Amino acid sequence: MNPVRRRRLWFVVALVAAGALSATLIAFALQRNVAYLYTPNEILGGSAGPAVASGEARFRLGGMVAGGSFAREAGSMEARFRVTDGDAELPVSYTGILPDLFRENQAVVATGRMVGDTFVAEQVLAKHDETYVPKEVADKMGLAHEKHGVGTPADAGPAQ
Known part of the structure; x- marks a missing residue:
């Protein structure tokens, strides 16, 4: 050569x-x-995996803010609420300013990790109008309800 x-x-x-x-x-x-998206039922049911349940993995939690669950400590930036997918509810803790569109019975996607039995959010995103549910959340919630024979949840609204 x-x-x-x-x-x-x-x-x-x-x-x-x-x-x-x-x-x-x-x-x-x-x-x-x-950051993978899971519903409360997937996390509490164990199908999200042991790394998610133990708090080792950072992931996104998607669902609806449960009615009557929002509370903020007086003089504090810490907000507590529950996220539901229609089958299970998971308590969430978030310290910071919530989006203007955040309210009960509306879709939410939070990024963070599990600490004990509570999801500690680093970021919270809210939907942009009353008929919108993020496609990933609607698909996951619909899939969870189909497995249980309930059908798609009525409060999920159309996925866009």
């Missing part, structure tokens, strides 16, 4: 190795930032 071909071969090998290394690093970075 002449020196020009050998140099070209090493260049191609180095280029392929650099591409593989960068693809691996990107995959690891994206995997760390993935």
Whole structure:
């Protein structure tokens, strides 16, 4: 093999190795930032996995804010409420300013992790009008109700 071909071969090998290394690093970075969406029934039923239930994994909790469950401590930024999917309710604690559209009996998606039996939210997102439920939440809630033979929950509204 002449020196020009050998140099070209090493260049191609180095280029392929650099591409593989960068693809691996990107995959690891994206995997760390993935937050899966679960409903209260999936978390309490154990189908979300042991890492979610133990508080090791960061994930998104989706459902409806249960009626009569919202409370804020006087003089505090801590809000407590329950999120329901129609089959189960999970208590949520959030410290911060809630979105303007946040209210009871409306769709919510919160990002955080479990601490004991309570979901501690780092971020809370609320729906944008009275007929909207995030598609992922509506699909998950509908799937949970189909498994129990109840059908799609009436209060979930149309998914858009």
